[in-house]
Amino acid sequence: MLHHKIAYIDLSTGVVGAEPLPREWRRRYLGARGINMFLLHSRYPPVDPLSPQNPLIFGCGLLTGLPGFGSGRMNVTAYSPASGNLGDSNVGGHFGPELRFAGYDQLVVTGRSPNPAYLLITDNKIEIRDASHLWGMNTLETQQALRRELRHDGLRVLTIGPAGERGVRMASIITGPKDAAGRFGMGAVMGSKNLKAIAVKGTQDLTVAHPRELLAHSREQYQALWKRKWIQTLGHLGTPLLVAPANEGGWLLSRNDQSGPLGERGRAIYADSMEPFSLGMASCFGCTVHCRHRHRVKGGPHGEGPEYSVFAWMGANLEVLDTEYIIRASDLLNDYGMDVMDTMVVIAFAFELYQRGIISRSLTGTPLEWGDGEAVLTLIHQMAHREGLGDILAEGSYCLNRLPPEAEPYLMRVRNALLGPAPGGRVVKSFGMGHAVATIGGHLHRNRPGVDVLHLPPQVLEDLYGGSVSNDYRSYEGKARMVWWHELLYAVCDSLGFCRFQTVFNSPNAPQYPEYREMIRLALDWDMSVEELRECGERICTTERLLLGRIGVGGREHDTLPRRWFEEPVSEGPCKGELIERPQFEKFLDEYYAIHGWDPDGYPTPETVARLGIE
Amino acid sequence: MGAVAVTVRFFGRMHQLLGRDELEAQGSPGTIGELIRLLAQQHGRVIKEELLDEEGNIDYSYALFVGGERVEGPHTPLRDGQEVTVTSMLAGGQGCSTTR
Numbered sequence A: 001m002l003h004h005k006i007a008y009i010d011l012s013t014g015v016v017g018a019e020p021l022p023r024e025w026r027r028r029y030l031g032a033r034g035i036n037m038f039l040l041h042s043r044y045p046p047v048d049p050l051s052p053q054n055p056l057i058f059g060c061g062l063l064t065g066l067p068g069f070g071s072g073r074m075n076v077t078a079y080s081p082a083s084g085n086l087g088d089s090n091v092g093g094h095f096g097p098e099l100r101f102a103g104y105d106q107l108v109v110t111g112r113s114p115n116p117a118y119l120l121i122t123d124n125k126i127e128i129r130d131a132s133h134l135w136g137m138n139t140l141e142t143q144q145a146l147r148r149e150l151r152h153d154g155l156r157v158l159t160i161g162p163a164g165e166r167g168v169r170m171a172s173i174i175t176g177p178k179d180a181a182g183r184f185g186m187g188a189v190m191g192s193k194n195l196k197a198i199a200v201k202g203t204q205d206l207t208v209a210h211p212r213e214l215l216a217h218s219r220e221q222y223q224a225l226w227k228r229k230w231i232q233t234l235g236h237l238g239t240p241l242l243v244a245p246a247n248e249g250g251w252l253l254s255r256n257d258q259s260g261p262l263g264e265r266g267r268a269i270y271a272d273s274m275e276p277f278s279l280g281m282a283s284c285f286g287c288t289v290h291c292r293h294r295h296r297v298k299g300g301p302h303g304e305g306p307e308y309s310v311f312a313w314m315g316a317n318l319e320v321l322d323t324e325y326i327i328r329a330s331d332l333l334n335d336y337g338m339d340v341m342d343t344m345v346v347i348a349f350a351f352e353l354y355q356r357g358i359i360s361r362s363l364t365g366t367p368l369e370w371g372d373g374e375a376v377l378t379l380i381h382q383m384a385h386r387e388g389l390g391d392i393l394a395e396g397s398y399c400l401n402r403l404p405p406e407a408e409p410y411l412m413r414v415r416n417a418l419l420g421p422a423p424g425g426r427v428v429k430s431f432g433m434g435h436a437v438a439t440i441g442g443h444l445h446r447n448r449p450g451v452d453v454l455h456l457p458p459q460v461l462e463d464l465y466g467g468s469v470s471n472d473y474r475s476y477e478g479k480a481r482m483v484w485w486h487e488l489l490y491a492v493c494d495s496l497g498f499c500r501f502q503t504v505f506n507s508p509n510a511p512q513y514p515e516y517r518e519m520i521r522l523a524l525d526w527d528m529s530v531e532e533l534r535e536c537g538e539r540i541c542t543t544e545r546l547l548l549g550r551i552g553v554g555g556r557e558h559d560t561l562p563r564r565w566f567e568e569p570v571s572e573g574p575c576k577g578e579l580i581e582r583p584q585f586e587k588f589l590d591e592y593y594a595i596h597g598w599d600p601d602g603y604p605t606p607e608t609v610a611r612l613g614i615e
Numbered sequence B: 001m002g003a004v005a006v007t008v009r010f011f012g013r014m015h016q017l018l019g020r021d022e023l024e025a026q027g028s029p030g031t032i033g034e035l036i037r038l039l040a041q042q043h044g045r046v047i048k049e050e051l052l053d054e055e056g057n058i059d060y061s062y063a064l065f066v067g068g069e070r071v072e073g074p075h076t077p078l079r080d081g082q083e084v085t086v087t088s089m090l091a092g093g094q095g096c097s098t099t100r
């Protein structure tokens, strides 16, 4: 019988302990992101993110590893060295399920190992081992070395690359060729603990309440999903498919968000451009969609991806309209263990500083001209090795400390977290304003209502959201409700261990609460109502908001956007003139706080905290 | 008015299904709906089956643009010489009628 356990690993003392994961926590916070946040809030007060005291929490979802809606996912959470605030990153692949097969749902790693170390986790057993021989290796080399050394091809590994070892603030944690706990510097936290990798091999079965029915139900769901055109499209083209509508629609901007869409030039980086490089599609554990390309570029090894984010943040925003460069950069970032979004945002910032003459060749060493793919690759190398300008940019938001004061307005950030500017936050109002209130700083996956750009019939929106919401993506009407609704759903989706792409992220008829409820019943024999599940989402979001308050960035004054989004309208294209209007933005905040049960300053009220039973 | 050609550029799923990224519709379609029906007659039924849903509206799995503007529906007017762009979206299926 498999017990759900939480393990506490202190790398300073070498003490490892484990205890059963209380049922009460799971019922109230589900798992993954939810329980990670509960732990951070109830047990670990804010600390310097790069200090040994910062807990690095790895959490599997309540249903991770079961046949579900992309159930290979988990969350990695800590105080973030990238923003100085809350850090949380969702990662797919196969590691999460394997960790559960080994008997662990949650790992809390504290302290700092005196020497480079890795964790080896097998059935109900955790060992701290020497990793001196792995230090310096890139992420794929580390995984291969551990598989060879431990003579196990099926070993699943989470690892940092050289960037995490060197404290690059946007360092990621990687598993497989490209699955990344990418954002908010979780790899830098891991590096600060001298923890190179976690390797896991589990052989135990997950116990479920109604195994036959669960399998039959999952098969039915898979078959139904695969018949849907949007799933087939995602499974054939991958996330880069979104580049075309974003560019044609006029909300995929360029040059650090200064310029309009790319028009016909942008067609060079549509999903179709992957065709000469793609070897087929691959997937995370238990997923029928297979949304990522396996690729090969001339003279390079096989890799996976790249995703929409690299096309948007490098292709469009830096105007590198060459898919081969986009693939090379994506592979390089995965090998070094660096987040795509943060890296590209800070590079776009450097390009704009160069364009404006705020920095010169004496600092950059080479011209930084928009569209120069080689310059981008060079900066990635420099950042990973902390050389030259790269050493400054590797500080992420904190690079401002080492640059002239006039640089500040051009760094796109919210709550000191770097903000991916390309996906049109000034145009699609729900996207833009959602960035301002995302509990981990400007991150689209916290609440992005992808359906906003579909121009759905108003009745469909009203039925979905339980209130009036405009079907015009440039309108502000009802968008607070929309953002709130998605925020709760995504908190639940993450905490169950499911994939965002298989819920109401982009399609209004994707699986959501009713389907989740049935999966929980079949797996655990818990009768959770849709309302109870939604309340879990509320509890998780409000807990995160309380954490922000404790860190000192939980008030209304921190819920804002880059000045450029308020003051510089989109300069050309179909969305020319669009920006976020301040009075409308303030109204959005009022409505958003009210629906959440937070006060007008953005703090959860005592009544809301009591209603949700948050400690 | 004599027959004119309307150029349609396909990206994403339709590009894959057709094996071509550009088609010309011979005729003078006055609306997007007419254009799609004309293309289906001249180049294969799959075009209509993919781009229109059961009610004859634009399927939500696609976003169409004319002259840089998003097509609202099959009645969106077309002018001679305009280029139409067809892109894939992540949405749709079963008429988007799900209500919960």
Ligand code: SF4
Pocket (backbone or CB within 6 Å): A069, A070, A071, A072, A092, A093, A282, A283, A284, A285, A287, A288, A289, A290, A291, A292, A499, A500, A501, A502
């Ligand atoms: S849809 Fe893509 S990201 Fe999601 S689980 Fe499947 S393969 Fe992974």
